[in-house]
Amino acid sequence: MARIIAISNRKGGTGKTTTSVNLSAALAHNGARVLLIDADPQGHSTISLGIAANKNRPDLTSLLVEKKKPEEIMIKTYLDNLKIIPAGGRLLNYERNYAHEKKTWTLLAEQLRSLNGNFEYIILDTPPTLSLMMVSSLIASTEVIIPMQTHFLSLEALAEMVSLVSKIKRLYNPQLKIKGIVPTFYKERARLSRSVIEQISKNLGPHIILHPVRVNISLAEAPSFGKTIFQYNMKSNGAYDYLAIAREIEG
Numbered sequence: 001m002a003r004i005i006a007i008s009n010r011k012g013g014t015g016k017t018t019t020s021v022n023l024s025a026a027l028a029h030n031g032a033r034v035l036l037i038d039a040d041p042q043g044h045s046t047i048s049l050g051i052a053a054n055k056n057r058p059d060l061t062s063l064l065v066e067k068k069k070p071e072e073i074m075i076k077t078y079l080d081n082l083k084i085i086p087a088g089g090r091l092l093n094y095e096r097n098y099a100h101e102k103k104t105w106t107l108l109a110e111q112l113r114s115l116n117g118n119f120e121y122i123i124l125d126t127p128p129t130l131s132l133m134m135v136s137s138l139i140a141s142t143e144v145i146i147p148m149q150t151h152f153l154s155l156e157a158l159a160e161m162v163s164l165v166s167k168i169k170r171l172y173n174p175q176l177k178i179k180g181i182v183p184t185f186y187k188e189r190a191r192l193s194r195s196v197i198e199q200i201s202k203n204l205g206p207h208i209i210l211h212p213v214r215v216n217i218s219l220a221e222a223p224s225f226g227k228t229i230f231q232y233n234m235k236s237n238g239a240y241d242y243l244a245i246a247r248e249i250e251g
């Protein structure tokens, strides 16, 4: 059985895409068979892996609407054992047209079931809005990882996310659990970072906090070259931090 991990937060710019791309790559570098699914219509994970936006290319919409098999639409990357199902502009139309039809919410889960066994990890990069792709991703997943900035104001979005996960768990997906929170844009010496983390540990338990990702310019630069952090700067703090998170996930 594949572990299906949604990278989610109901807030933009928290490091969801950076975490989706580089955690997927870190797990693949460690030898696992990984499928990254770009479930955000913005397509940032797709672009980050150097795959140009192309309206005619099959994407996640082909899986959901045209009922193509995942194998037919996944794209190869620089690693043999890392594949991606890309997103494109069509996904936005899909969200607009189908969000109100409840039966579409479970389509992604059903389609991914056929893949179980081919991959050890399926990572879903999700949009920040409470949308069809966010809900479909949580219904399809076994786990959720929440990247969040360690700011006081991020706590509200975290609380919303925790309550959304428990609602999805109760109504649709009993096995869903929060695997952990990744503190992003982390500044080791900042007292605020530490006190926010302490507060989360107190509320949700100390094991909920995963290895933090430090502020690192290479992480911000790599996507513009269509590269993961491991292709762009293997010696960076960013590469180190994402490998550390991969070890925690595998452990």
Ligand SMILES: Nc1ncnc2c1ncn2[C@@H]1O[C@H](COP(=O)(O)OP(=O)(O)O)[C@@H](O)[C@H]1O
Pocket: 011, 012, 013, 014, 015, 016, 017, 018, 019, 044, 184, 185, 186, 213, 214, 215, 216, 217, 219, 220, 221, 223
């Ligand atoms: N640890 C980090 N250090 C520096 N820049 C980062 C880091 N993580 C993400 N970024 C940059 O911050 C921006 C937002 O990150 P992104 O992963 O796209 O967030 P989201 O997907 O949650 O909107 C991007 O430009 C990204 O390259």
Ligand SMILES: [Mg+2]
Pocket: 016, 017, 018, 040, 044
């Ligand atoms: Mg994103």
